[in-house]
Amino acid sequence: MALRSQHVHDGGVVERRLRPVYDWLDNGYNKKALQEAEKVLKKSPSLQAARALKALALYRLGRAQEAGAVLDALVEEKPSDDTTLQAMTMSFRESQQLHKVCTIYENAVKIDTTNEELHSHLFMSYVRVGDFRSQQRAAMAIYKFAPKNPYYFWAVMSIVLQAKETEDTTKRNILLTLAQRMIDNFISENRMEAEQEARLYIMILELQEKWEDIIKFIESPLYGQLIPGSISQACIPYLKKLGRWKKVNILCKELLYDNLDRWDYYMPYFDSVFHLMKENSNEENIDDTAEKCHEFICQLVESMSSGRTLRGPYLARLELWKRLSVEGDPTALLGSALALCVQYLRVFASKPCAVPDLKVYLAMIPQEEREANCRDFLTCLGFDENSEPETMDDIQRHISCLTAWRLTAPRPGTTDALQLAATLRRHYLRSLEKNMIKYSTTEFCSADSYAILAAHHYFYAATEQKSSKPILEALCLLELVLLYSPANYHVKLLLVQLYHLLGNALAADSIYRRLELKHIQLVSLGWLHTARADAACVPTRALQLLADLRAFHTHHAKDQSIEHMTYAYKFGTFEKVVEPPAPPAPLHAAHTDNRDLNIIVNWEPPELQDPDLRSRTFDQDMAYLRLTDALLSSVTLCTELAENKPIEEKMQHYEQLRTCVDTFSEAMEKCTEKYCVYEKITISGPFPSRIIGFVSSPVPYRELYSITLRMIGELSMNNTDKVHELCDQVVAIILISSKLIVQEIRYGAEDNGWSMRDRLESLSNYLQSIGVLTYLLGVCYEMITPTNTKKSKKKANRSVDQMQTIKLIDNINVTLQQAIASLEELMDLWPDYDFSVDLEEELTRMNINPTAPSPVENKLKLGLDKIIEDIQNILKRKTAYLKGLILNTNT
């Protein structure tokens, strides 16, 4: 948060002299800010504002203790000028000492008793620490000398929060009654003047479940003056609470006559019908039977003027079918669900939303009936898969029919999928040839969907065959579409997904960049690329991507965490005070799933949808993170154990390390049982979590890590015998791992493109172990050559045991170097993609000359070359580092 805006009113000399300090601070030059503040303090050493800023600069420089001393002294002096207080507030906020902000403003208002500004800062300081009682007192204190509405309502809101907090029902009721009475008084004096004040009143009545009173208030003229929107609509939730279904029924019907397309009116209407069905009231103007409900929907359909057909009434009929089918068969009344769905498609096929609308309802047609009649969807407008529509509108219709057909048909076998993909591709190319692809920066071109649907079918065939060729066809086609339709993000998302499927994160990156994701999108769509980069063996790019994401989180944490509450008070938007503090909460809580997994469209039939995918992959990713976390904590403890300290002082860390390694080892064992599963790959979601490959790898990572870590623990305690025993084990397990990784990576060599992703993922897990082991060996050498003897390593006097230890550690080192060397050999022989596609032929045959050649082959090749080169460089650096560590010259 910038400091600048907060001191604008504080003009004059002080302001001018402090301006450079603010500038440096705002731009993150804390050292310069400190120097500048010191300069000001040389002239006027007691200037409080300068000292407060100095403290802030010190704090940001990591010199918390010095900052604390300056601040403590300032607190004692009880400053009351806003500039100083604001700067102190910043320091306290950043150092999480929010209660101290309360103290400084409590002191300040004692000095400057009627300063509105200071009082409201005091109020906000209580908001930050969640002290509702003090909030109430502070708000009323301001209101006494500055009787403005917001202050009054701050007090009311503070009472409401106390009521919500307490578990004592009597206290809660008293507080809510008080809050309500405060507003009642205000209303009777005609002083309520803002929408949010009215909403707060409703909130208080809601908390007391006074539904009748809420309806009365909504129907009063005051409400109408303050809150936009329909009065009837506002009443509906409360009428539902009261079970006044007849009223709901009548109101919704009135609303629907004027708003045929409002789903939020249909929903309560249906609720009312289904409740009234049970009551059998049999009143004329009330819809209490399925027949009357259907009759009403038919009226709505008929009431539409011919020019403008709305989806509402048609979808309402489907919804009625769906609701009736829960307890019976609605076919007699409404006809078959299949017929209704087909009818819907026939009417709305020209709109891109037709099939997305229908998707939910297709699932209600029994699978057998659906599959038997799937071609009805294709042919209902006279098209079939080979039709060649001539207008843009007809292309959209054709596409809707094709898509609905694919959603209802059984999943095709490989041959059918490939054949259909080829047909769909031809449709796209034909549209291109006939110049029916209209370039626009904002609109999608209808015909793009032919290509997208084709890509999906190439994908089906590829996963059936475990073959990369269909994916290559899909990639080439989609890259071609992107040439002519650069705005189509569906195409970009699929490309990212499919490049990753072939293990090429750098090719995926070329498209990912074009999505231009920013801010919150980095979080919700992080799964698509950022989260995969490390497992895809592109560490350099992974670091950049993760740094961007981290920058977002850090910035957000600094800027937003508590301040959204103070904003809500400032603007009097009381609903936001009680609303779950959503923006920071889901982002800060590490255990919340923030992924947007609906962004890639899935055209698989309902029975192939995987409703547990979200929770399952989240659980798997969390499990992997926990493993990595335990591993990282162990490594950190090893680093701490390498400090040159007496053994007694290291005991605690040693014990912690043992616990940590046990935790890792046990967790790894559990995960091996739990996650050793086969996961299907879906086109629209995350690929199988990294943990699966990690725990089911033939390389014994659990033993590799835990034995090495244990050895270091014992080394730090000088338990020579144990060290020597463990060293031999480490060497043995490195040798085994080195052999097994070659097997793991060579496995499944039939199709190099298809195996690429798995191979690179296996490699990334192995590379991680090489990295960790190399680092840990560095730690070992640190332990066996304390700093004072390091420079003269040959001259040092060492015992036989020590000599033996050095020999053994050197031996691990040499073994690890050998393992790296054998990995380097593997890298030299790393297989290429077998690139062959038939799109080129098709283009030539159709006489289409794309404006640019297909980039796919090149992207894949260059991407892979770069990946391998990066890994080779990493391995070279590790070897060089390890060579430099060797102590025993005889080795």
Add this chain to the structure above:
Amino acid sequence: MTTLRPFTCEDMLRFNNVNLDPLTETYGLSFYTQYLAHWPEYFQVVESPSGEIMGYIMGKAEGHGENWHGHVTALTVSPDYRRLGLAATLMNLLEEVSEKKKAYLVDLFVRVSNKVAINMYKNLGYIVYRTVLEYYSGDPDEDAYDMRKACSRDINKQSVIPLSHPVRTEDVD
């Protein structure tokens, strides 16, 4: 087919299908939270029956005296849900809120190249009040139309008499 409801913070995690549109800007988090905190009634979503976000509007009320007006900060509809009249639904809502707030007018800025949007606003009763030079930064910068529609409070429609000369960005308040 629409559910109209207030925008919530969680919507920010789900609005990608709308925001991946190249002309829809994704702002920093605090931009959205400030609008949510300050003008929640002006920040509304249209949602499909299946729960997908189809589009949203973000606006605010500002200005003094006879310049007290509703402003459209962002209005966007997912490419898959265009030509369904959703933008008009959202604009009506914003106008209604502005009426309640006793605003004199509603205004908005639009790229001069965005013919589709300009036509839509014209159909909704907006006029081009003035051209703002180089309002959108880019390569090259692009001019904006400041489009306006008078509210009922502006009885003589004083606020919608077009200016004859364009203005520069720095002169726009």
